[in-house]
Amino acid sequence: MRLNLNTKILLGFAVAAGVLLLTAIASFLSIRQLAVQTRHVEHTYRVIQEAEQLTSRVRDAESRVRGFLLTADTSYLQTYESSQGEVEQSFARLKQLTIDNPQQAARVDSMQQLVGQKFRNMRLLLDQNRSVTSSSTQTILDTGRQTMRAIAALFEGIKQDELTLLAERNRQQNLYETIAPITIILSATLAILITLWLFQKISREIAANDRLRQELETINHDTSQRIQIIENLANQVVQGDYKVKIKDKEKDSLGNLATSLNRMTQTLDDTFGALQNRNRELDQFAYVTSHDLKAPLRGVMTVVKWIEDELTSELSEQMRQYLGMMKGRLVRLEDLINGLLAYARIGRTEQKLELVQVRQLVEEVRDMVVPPEFHLDIATALPQLLTDRLSLQQVFTNLLSNAVKYHHRGQGTITVRCTEAKKEYEFTVADDGPGIAPEYHEKIFLIFQTLRDRNTAESTGIGLSIVKKILDEQKSTIRVESAPGQGTAFIFTWPKVSVTEKAS
Template sequence: MYLKLNTKIILGFSIALSMLLLTSLTAYFSIQQLASSTRLVEHTYRVIQYTSDLRMQIRDAQSSLRGYLLTSDSSYLSHSEGYLPAVLVDYDSLRRLTADNPGQLQRLDTLRQIIDHEAKFLQHWRQVKPSADAAKGLLLSDRHTLERLRNVIMRIKDDEESLLSHRSARQNFFEISTPITLVVSAVLAILIVLWLFVKISNELKANARLQVELAQVNADTKRRIQIIEGLADRVVQGDYTVRIRDKEQDSLGNLATSLNRMTQTLDTAFGALENRNKELDQFAYVASHDLKAPLRGVMTVVKWIEDELPHELSEQMRQYLGMMKGRLARLEDLINGILAYARIGRTQHTLEMVDVEQLVQDVRELIVPTDFVVHTPTALPAFITDRLSLEQVFTNLMSNAVKYHGSGAGTITVRCTEKQKYYEFTVADDGPGIAPEYHDKIFLIFQTLRDRNTAESTGIGLSIVKKIIDEHQGSIRVESAPGEGAAFIFTWPKK
């Protein structure tokens, strides 16, 4: 099971801390047990000591009384009387020390009876007249009591010595095991810490090697991605012959193979498209020369008929000839519009600094009648762009504003709003307006809202405008309603 480095470090330190905690608890337990065993051994020694002292005190009391009976020295008598309180003090101490031992308490009860009997016995002999026979009688009379006293004290001492042996063995065990436990626990903790250190060091070295390998892979991947980006940039610039030499069997290699196939397909497709454009150019040439030449010939014939046979033409014939001239003029406008529409996007764009305010004024002077007012309520920008295309857009929009305005003077308003990456221009008029259901239709080629018999209504002007704006990656829309004029809003990139 794979664990992260942080998890391994935390796990290792947790084990080490657990071992240290276990070592501390073991040491604490061992020390406590050693201290307890030491106290018990000391307790046993005190019991034995008090037992020996008590027996010695009774023997000394008897010896002092015997000395009094032999020598008649009263000092021996006072000494004999002083030993009894000491005996009782030792007995009380033994009673406290063996309070948790029922067997010893029974023996101490027997001992107390002996002590009381001995006290009365000695008190009796203190009143006897001193003599050698009295001393001998004391010794012979107290022999049995002293033997009982010795037996009881020996049983007390034997029991305590048995406890002492057990407690000393336990004390010795903890004296030996406690240091060993401490050393073993410390060694285990050190070994765990060393193992943890080795594991962490190995992990860090492995991570360092992995980082080097990843850096190498990243550098190689970055280089290959830059090659792919270079291919994309060249494709954007129109070079479809570029190829990537990447034979690696991975995702980037597969992507490179797919991009190579894409560029090959694009190269083939755009080659075919170029051939179609050449054919379209050839068609435009034929339309402009081969179609317009006979068209002008027909118009010339009509003019000759009107000029040379003015008196022979009836009014109906004149009306027919006028209709023919209108149809011929409209056909010529259609041909010119088709040529203009076909040439959009296939001419070289020349970038230059364009003052839109001045451009609008130039267009106004060329196509706007004097009875129309061109109003610019907002400042129009100056920026580097394709002047010819932008001028053609303004020309068509302002021309439509005049053409479809109807009779009388009018007002054309041109305004601009600056956005982050483009300018938003508005060309508005106060004409008859356009119904909402026709807002999308008017941008289609040959679509017009005017009578098709009207010579100037070909339905190509707004199609040209939309195609130019699409070529420059902009957008156009109309906001209008019948009787409220029309506002054409289009965007134009800053760069």
């Protein structure tokens, strides 16, 4: 597993810190042991010194007693008394110093007993109330010499043991005096080597990262330029330019995408070229068809009028009824042709943007399709739009004419309202007619779908299909809210910014 740079830095510093910590611990332990051994050496010297001073004071006390016995000078006794007190203090200190060494403590106890016996013998020599013969004096002196030799032997034993300890402790002290600086130097050297190695690794990583960053910046710059070229192609395709091509020969994902986009634009160019040819043929067909169909229709209508005008007296009531039905069928056929032409042209004619006062437009439509028997209630707060006037006029024309055409009483009230949303307006065209059952709410927007008898002249079934197609072109919606006997409300949305304006 390859570690990243931050992990390597943290790991390296952790190792260096660990080595420094171990160095500090090793140095501390070495220095502490050195201090312990130094204290032990000092302790040995103090034991030897205290034992020597004690033995010296005992000999000094003995010499003072002998001086008094030879000269009878009482000044020797004063020194004797002070020596005895100092000996007792020396024993107290020596016991304290040898408390951790049972063997030496036993020797000190034995030595204290002998010294006590030595001082008792000396007190016998100094006792002037008893009669002292020369033989008894000699005995006391011999005993004192033997006691002194025993004391000296104990002192030598104490001294030899302490010298042995001193030699070992000096060896330990010298060892730690050598180990401590070596440990510090080795640990510091190791820490320095680790730090230098870490610094070298980090420097290499940083240099490699810098090179990689520069390479990535170069690749990112090139990729951004290539993506920008692809975005420009997409924008040109959206605007209808299908001949644009990308010159990208790289053998990577973007190069493959560029090749695919070039094929796509070529296909779109071919397809839309063919579609334009089909549209021109369809326009020509619609024009020719409408012209060729309307001419015979008008001719037949003229013949029917001639028959009615010239043969009025000869026509029976049944014949007049047949002629009326024929005229109705001819009018319906012409309405169908006009409706089909209007439906086919939606979305294929150029929209002309202009500023439209919606209330004024609805009033103009009212004058064209709403008879005086109907009352049109128009909201005052209708908006002003920059849009294609003809498309919006067709929507209101079809909805208002349907409200009149399918009213069951021949008179009524139609209302037009508007509410504003975030990106669109919602218009409502409602009437108080017979209403529409819920099962027909979707079917009425299909072409040729009508709720009235197909023999009725006005029922072509194209009006709401035209409305639906116009609103689809504007990316808008329409729905119906109605129930039998409760009137009908058509609710449609219209964008604040038209599709044509967005494209431009």
